[in-house]
Amino acid sequence: MTEGRPLAARLPRALRSLLAPFARNVLKYLVLRDPSIRSQHFGTEQMANLAAQFLETNEIRGSYLEFGVYRGSTFAQFYRAFRRHRLDVPMFGFDSFQGLPSAGDADADPGFRRYAEGSFACSEAELRTELGRRRVPADAYTLIAGFYEDSLSPALYERPGLSPAAIVFLDCFYARSTRAALRFITPTLQDGTVLMCNSYFRFKAHPDHGERGALAEWCRQHPTIGLTEYAKFGTTGIAFIAHLTAATR
Numbered sequence: 001m002t003e004g005r006p007l008a009a010r011l012p013r014a015l016r017s018l019l020a021p022f023a024r025n026v027l028k029y030l031v032l033r034d035p036s037i038r039s040q041h042f043g044t045e046q047m048a049n050l051a052a053q054f055l056e057t058n059e060i061r062g063s064y065l066e067f068g069v070y071r072g073s074t075f076a077q078f079y080r081a082f083r084r085h086r087l088d089v090p091m092f093g094f095d096s097f098q099g100l101p102s103a104g105d106a107d108a109d110p111g112f113r114r115y116a117e118g119s120f121a122c123s124e125a126e127l128r129t130e131l132g133r134r135r136v137p138a139d140a141y142t143l144i145a146g147f148y149e150d151s152l153s154p155a156l157y158e159r160p161g162l163s164p165a166a167i168v169f170l171d172c173f174y175a176r177s178t179r180a181a182l183r184f185i186t187p188t189l190q191d192g193t194v195l196m197c198n199s200y201f202r203f204k205a206h207p208d209h210g211e212r213g214a215l216a217e218w219c220r221q222h223p224t225i226g227l228t229e230y231a232k233f234g235t236t237g238i239a240f241i242a243h244l245t246a247a248t249r
């Protein structure tokens, strides 16, 4: 019934209907940096926000387990995302605090970019300082030191809050390290665990190398665990959702 109304009376509504979507998009994309933007700017920070939203929407409870913490940039982004969504998520970081081990097996192939042993070294004390600087309080997280082949013992499953896992973030490059991390997290998975591989498309995205190779091997060994592809992020990252009984892949 707007046709019969004078133009002056219709103008505010017409203006509003023009401006409202514009304002909504400014808020969504520029202020909130909404994760629905799919572009090269969809980085780890947006992924952290999306994963937190996924937990909230699906009422998934559990821990955050990060394998390869380095200086804590991703760790802090997840802490902030959990805070933003008012999620109480116990956080665990696993790292040698001596950097990368040497590349082994197929990952030592000189056809791919290689890193020197010890690259990305950051001591536990440095990391704690860095996390403090990024306003992550010390009582919000637990750090487990050591190379995964030695440090990931079954005794860790007893740590309060560690299991089940709501989010697993793998960022340790090599297949051997990823294999050890995947072996460890297997009993902590639940339907809906978000499993992220930050270096999935390294090694030129080759299906037999690095995180991608280790994940494919692990999937073959665990046919009852299904993975649904959820999102790609950053330059080399991918996120899956785990299912304990589905054959989805």
Ligand SMILES: C[S@@+](CC[C@H](N)C(=O)[O-])C[C@H]1O[C@@H](n2cnc3c(N)ncnc32)[C@H](O)[C@@H]1O
Pocket (backbone or CB within 6 Å): 067, 068, 069, 070, 071, 072, 073, 074, 075, 094, 095, 096, 097, 098, 099, 100, 101, 119, 120, 121, 122, 146, 147, 148, 149, 171, 172, 173, 176, 177
């Ligand atoms: C690329 S950095 C991780 C970056 C980090 N996620 C961030 O947000 O900046 C890789 C980390 O994995 C750790 N790492 C790699 N292989 C490991 C292993 N086998 N055992 C323990 N730590 C390992 C390294 O010490 C290093 O801190």
